Amino acid sequence: MKTIIHDLGKEQNEKLLAAADQVICADGRYAPCQGCFKCWTKHPAACEMKDALYQSCRVLGMSDDLTVITENLYGGYSPAVKNLLDRSIGISTPFSTYRGGQMHHTLRYGRRNCLYIIAYGNISEPEKSTLKLMAERNAVNMGFRECRVAFCADAEEAGGLA
């Protein structure tokens, strides 16, 4: 299953569905993660806050391929996309292991295919470098075998790359 997360606005959902099985629009209208870890300890793979992102980790976990379309912010994700990713740590379990020679959480949904990040906007060279590093780190953390990063100038172009 292929999933696209994007911050392009809900009106882009139908268009993006041509390139994926399911689409999530990160509109930033969600509470941020509180760092309580109850999605690990109290009710695994479900957030303590019962809003629309309550089971976002399950959606992301079931995705073999994940494409993230985000506006660049200092070499990272936009606040809306980051909000969704922060609320999805239930994708892993609280227990730890070694992956890539470093400590990481074990994967609830196992190894998956590809994390593809499409960053748009005004992106400096250091920010491109940071985004590549961020994608590599996220891929290891979330259990993706492969990661790719693409850069483009505007949101319209970004939607076309998915």
Add this chain to the structure above:
Amino acid sequence: MDHTVLINCSPKKKLSVSGFIMKCAGLMVRGKKEYLHLRTPADRERILQALKDAGKVVFAVPLYVDGVPSHVLPFMKEMERFCLENGLRLKVYVIANNGFIEGRQNEPLMQVMENFCARSGLEWCGGVGIGGGVMLNVERIMITVLFGLMILNMLLRGIQGENILEPVRSFGISVAELLVLCCGIIAFTVRLALHISKGTDAGKRYTRIMLPSFIFILCADIFFTIISVFQGGFFRGWFSRFKPDAGCSIITGKDQ
């Protein structure tokens, strides 16, 4: 402009490790200091106004999904605009903490903060990335318990007419053993505080709790097992591949 603003960026109300390390660093920073907590959008304006009189700002940030927590990002955008509009040239320091043992896992966060400084016309002065900082919470709880036991022991010994200084010696040894585990964090925090006081570039440094990683992993697994049992009982799908409920409202799918 010797005024230093220290911002705890953890969303947690209590037991924030980032906030604790920030306060420890703050104790050693010379000059006027102001400690602020960034948890909600309501905190942003107060912090921005405090920056007007500041020369240095210290961000204490927990690592969330390899980056800055999402509630901090909108503040950084506002701060960028605020600093450019007001011509602020603050020196920026960062204390980053993550739940894994390797301090270097904070590197993407550090780079994001450096990029933020470049966009905002601020002076990036580096900081310290800490791995396994959560052990400091364990240590401060243990030191508090040991202190209580020492007082109790002294009282009992006093009543029995024995040497009341013996518990002090035992307490001192136990505390010293605990502090050895975080000697890297202490050393780099002191170093950072000295740089903040002088307003000099601290560079990026990484440190960790001084435990072998396999022991740290074992401790973390035991900790989460205990918490899981206390919060909800045994094996409620700790490893299950749960599927989202039908009609999960965030998804737009082909069959919907």
